[in-house]
Amino acid sequence: xxxQNLKPIFSVSDLIAIVNQxxxxxxxxxxxxxxxxxxxVNQEKFVFFDIKDAEGSIGCFMTVWQLxxxxxxGMKVIISASPKLTKWGKFSLTVKSVRPSGEGALxxxxxxxxxxxxxxxLFAIDRKRQLPAMPQRIAVISxxxxxxxxxxxxxMNDRWGGMKVDVANVQVQGSASADQIIKxxxxxxxxxxxxxxxxxxRGGGSADDLSVFNDELLVRSIAASRIxxxxxxxxxxxxxxxxxxxxxxxxxPSNAAQILTPDKKETIGSIHNQLGSxxxxxxxxxxxxxxxxxxxxxxxxxxxxxxxxxxARHISNIRSILTQLNPxxxxxRGYALVRxxxxxxxxxxxxxxxxxxxxxxxxxxxx
Amino acid sequence: xxxxxxxxQEKTNELSKLVEWFDSDxxxxxxxxxKYRIAEKLAIDIENDLxxxxxxxxxxxxxxxxxx
Numbered sequence: 001x002x003x004q005n006l007k008p009i010f011s012v013s014d015l016i017a018i019v020n021q022x023x024x025x026x027x028x029x030x031x032x033x034x035x036x037x038x039x040x041v042n043q044e045k046f047v048f049f050d051i052k053d054a055e056g057s058i059g060c061f062m063t064v065w066q067l068x069x070x071x072x073x074g075m076k077v078i079i080s081a082s083p084k085l086t087k088w089g090k091f092s093l094t095v096k097s098v099r100p101s102g103e104g105a106l107x108x109x110x111x112x113x114x115x116x117x118x119x120x121x122l123f124a125i126d127r128k129r130q131l132p133a134m135p136q137r138i139a140v141i142s143x144x145x146x147x148x149x150x151x152x153x154x155x156m157n158d159r160w161g162g163m164k165v166d167v168a169n170v171q172v173q174g175s176a177s178a179d180q181i182i183k184x185x186x187x188x189x190x191x192x193x194x195x196x197x198x199x200x201x202r203g204g205g206s207a208d209d210l211s212v213f214n215d216e217l218l219v220r221s222i223a224a225s226r227i228x229x230x231x232x233x234x235x236x237x238x239x240x241x242x243x244x245x246x247x248x249x250x251x252x253p254s255n256a257a258q259i260l261t262p263d264k265k266e267t268i269g270s271i272h273n274q275l276g277s278x279x280x281x282x283x284x285x286x287x288x289x290x291x292x293x294x295x296x297x298x299x300x301x302x303x304x305x306x307x308x309x310x311x312a313r314h315i316s317n318i319r320s321i322l323t324q325l326n327p328x329x330x331x332x333r334g335y336a337l338v339r340x341x342x343x344x345x346x347x348x349x350x351x352x353x354x355x356x357x358x359x360x361x362x363x364x365x366x367x
Numbered sequence: 368x369x370x371x372x373x374x375x376q377e378k379t380n381e382l383s384k385l386v387e388w389f390d391s392d393x394x395x396x397x398x399x400x401x402k403y404r405i406a407e408k409l410a411i412d413i414e415n416d417l418x419x420x421x422x423x424x425x426x427x428x429x430x431x432x433x434x435x
Contacts, residue, residue: 134376144426153424161420162375170431180431187429264417267379271410274386278406281389282399289396 148203148253155257213240232256
């Protein structure tokens with residue numbers, strides 16, 4: 001009996017499909033590290049590049065909106081991808097995400113995106129909005145397990161009270177984190193009653209840990225937020241594009257709490273100072289009133305005294321004139337008053353200063 | 368909570384206006400004592416509010432994973 005050949009015979013397309021099924025089953029999502037080569041974008045939609053090392057090179061394909069950080073030839077990256085055999089028999093990687101690998105690549109990618117967004121005006125000073133002085137409703141986007149979140153909450157609670165704080169618990173590290181933060185920003189921006197500020201915080205970490213805050217879509221989402229944003233990521237020395245695009249940048253999560261809320265101890269101290277400043281001012285004003293009244297009274301008294309003096313002088317003058325007109329004074333000066341008819345032999349009365357004399361007229365002659 | 372917190376701001380603004388009044392041309396001795404009493408009460412209220420109020424922190428239940 002002839003042995004039957006049991007090896008299956010595939011059509012080309014079936015073989016490609018089976019290879020793809022096998023790849024999909026065995027390697028649904030792989031990460032590959034290498035250097036970017038032959039990077040190009042077609043029709044502003046499709047991204048093609050090769051990822052290579054010293055001994056090999058694989059073609060990669062992705063869409064523009066999946067490319068969240070700028071890359072260029074020579075940059076070292078880690079891609080997350082699915083391997084695939086195309087219908088033309090070419091092996092390629094369908095890329096889901098790309099992130100720069102190593103400090104040099106991270107810095108290069110950061111600078112490329114920073115320049116791009118800066119040229120669009122996203123970091124312009126005149127875009128910055130002020131935060132409310134005493135917020136009542138705030139939104140926080142962070143991981144509630146993160147140390148930075150605990151620092152923020154502690155300092156915020158120490159400094160101020162009475163606020164409604166909504167917290168979106170998201171990943172702040174890893175490939176899913178950027179999308180989660182973006183969703184949280186969208187969530188708060190769609191609320192019926194908007195929070196007065198969105199605070200995005202994360203504690204310190206490596207450059208790779210913090211690279212999510214350089215994600216282009218996240219940076220654009222912060223820029224597009226209707227609600228003013230406060231970003232406090234990493235340590236004082238860490239720079240991120242999220243920091244640059246935020247309305248207000250805090251150096252750390254703790255600093256974000258200090259910027260966001262007034263200090264109740266300082267506020268109480270200021271109130272006491274304000275109140276304490278009233279009493280001395282009141283006393284000063286009362287003294288000023290008193291002094292002004294005394295001066296007015298003094299001026300009135302002076303006017304009255306002057307008028308009295310004027311009247312006294314006037315009366316004195318009148319008295320002097322009256323004295324001069326008194327007949328007694330004329331008699332005292334040696335004159336005499338004569339009464340009676342001045343005819344010869346008639347009797348007349350002569351009054352002098354000291355006597356009244358009866359006399360007979362002996363002669364009358366004209367002057 | 369929020370309403371009370373707002374009233375802290377209102378009270379603080381009111382206190383500032385009262386303090387300004389003592390420096391303004393509207394100042395009169397007849398009104399000063401009453402205004403001072405109001406300012407003193409406001410200061411006590413604000414201090415009490417600030418000492419007693421707590422923040423209301425709520426973790427949102429919604430998941431922010433990509434498909435939810």
